[in-house]
Amino acid sequence: MVTSSSLIYLIALPLFGALTLLLAGRRADKWGHLLGTAMSASSFGVGLYQLSQMLSRPTEERAISQKLFTWIDVASFQVDAGLLLDQLSICFVLLITGVGTLIHIYSISYMSHDENRRRFFAYLNLFIAAMLLLVLGDSYLTLYVGWEGVGLASYLLIGFWNQKPAYATASKKAFVMNRVGDMGLSFAIMIAFATLGTVSFAGVKEASEGASETALTAIGIMLLVAAAGKSAQFPLQAWLGDAMAGPTPVSALIHAATMVTAGVYLIVRSNFIFDAAPTAQLIVVIVGAITLLFGAVIGTAKDDIKKALAASTMSQIGYMVLCAGLGPAGYAFAIMHLLTHGFFKAGMFLGAGSVMHGMNDSVDMRRYGGLRKFMPITFITFGLGYLAIIGVPPFAGFYSKDLIIETAFNAGGFKGILLGSITLLGAVITAFYMTRVMILTFTSPKRWEENQHPHESPFLMWFPMVVLSIGSVTSGLLFYRGDALANWLNPVFGDHGKDHHEEHLFEPIVVSAMALTAVAIGVGIAIMKYQLSEIEAVAPQNVSIFTRIARKDLLQDSFNESVFMRPGQALTRLLVKGDENVVDGAVRGIGRTALGAGATLRRSQSGFARSYAALILIGAVVLIAGIWVVTL
């Protein structure tokens, strides 16, 4: 493998930015945002340079690595901190730094009234650096460092306005739920080391060929737990909606470029484990399918524009996880949907931020309406993202989602039909709730107060949205033409990536037709329900039980509270009580005994010389009597 010494700059630049901004403090307030953006942009530049270098090498030499230092060197446990840039990592590097840089630019304007803007940019840079370390690490342990860094940065950013207790709680919730996933990753690493004796990707790949399926299944399931935590998949999805507490650019960053993509990356990167562990693969598919519908259903019930988009992210990541669980046929398409999703979801989140910017930070879509006239650029860019996510040709989402639906149908047998139907149903619901968002926000009659003055956002905000909307229009075709992305990624997934497109349940054109019909149904229902009938400015309360449950995120919080939190608290209370009574009780008991004995013995120290004398006499008599008895 080709080695290089320039990979570290990808991570070092944003990390330098983060450290500088954090250490320089208030002095950097004037230029902090510029430095942060410049660092992210230069990291993007290095990424582009690496891409051009990679393209100039023959296919088998495209992956390059860099050994940083020997991290752990204990007998049989050898871990080098090293970086690996291959065809898969470069996709992520460009997505993270590219979309990340656009979000940086957007934030300059969006956060311009926030007195802590410098700190915000420091955290953004930290987020980018951690995410880059995650996708560039050449072993699970290096990945783990980035993984934790992402968790930390997301915690800091979601709780950026932590002066509001609800926001601080949201960041804590995200962090705690992520910790559950992190446990999964650490277990996976431990099992990998115990059974395979190595934690590097190359080493695990080599060792997995002769390893027992049980061990690989265990690793696979633990990796899935990790992925579920970071990517907000069932059953660890509950944090994603609350993560909207962060400033809107953070939501864009979390949902498009970083964080939630990490789980998909982990599964795709560990393809050699999942390929050899069909049970784990099946669970991945099930988790993806559940989350796909779960997120979509929540999305239909949300009146908060950011939460509707968040539920949509959950659902779209569900598509990716499902696809990644379908084995070699699906990895490339999962990544393709991830990349196109990165464009249109980032664009739509920035659009949502732009709408909020114009509407005094209101997020209630029932209080929007008719914004098309006031925010033409936001409307157009958001609309392009909308067309992309519901999957209208020739926008990006059409190609990537179509391929996923096709792959799902091709999974074979009953499983294939079931999965295909789920993905189609997901497409219907996606089309419905995204159309609902569009209608409520832009095309329906206005429902806002007279004292609000919606206006278009400044250049620095709409420019990134325009760039992203171009991406959401063109990226799908770019990746799809001649299987460009699939061929590009093939070397990463080994040889068996090529043999897809063999068994067809339906012809691709039939699948496309079905997908488009699904979209048309979803859009049609939404138009009937919202465009052609009156929308109430306050969410109606006399609704069916299903709507009520969906509004409460399908009871995910109540479930977590009753199944995990309350019993957990009870267990903690029990342990505390046990600690107080048994451990503390023993310690205090010893003290109390000593005190009591002292208090009793103290009485003999009366201070009366005569009683001392009597005691001495008695003692002497007893002593002599004792000796006498013994010697008798």
Place this chain on the structure above:
Amino acid sequence: MNPYNYLYVAGLLFTIGAIGVIVRRNAIVVFMCIELMLNAANLTLVTFSRINGTLEGQVTAFFTMVVAACEVVVGLAIIIAIYRSRRSASIDDASLLKR
């Protein structure tokens, strides 16, 4: 004369002294009772010396006397000092150490 009779006398003297120390409150009387016990011990030493036909016990008795003399000097001085400051020679009054 049977030398063991001296031992009985010594035991009697010691008992009187011990009871005096325990029962009496007046420091002077207690002091005298202590002297009684010392002399009972001396008598025992001398008697055993006589019984065994050795001199060690008699020599020790001299030492005891010297020590007793010193003790009387110091002890009386303390009693007088206490009496002067507290206007009382009762040893039960001088129970300040317990506080």
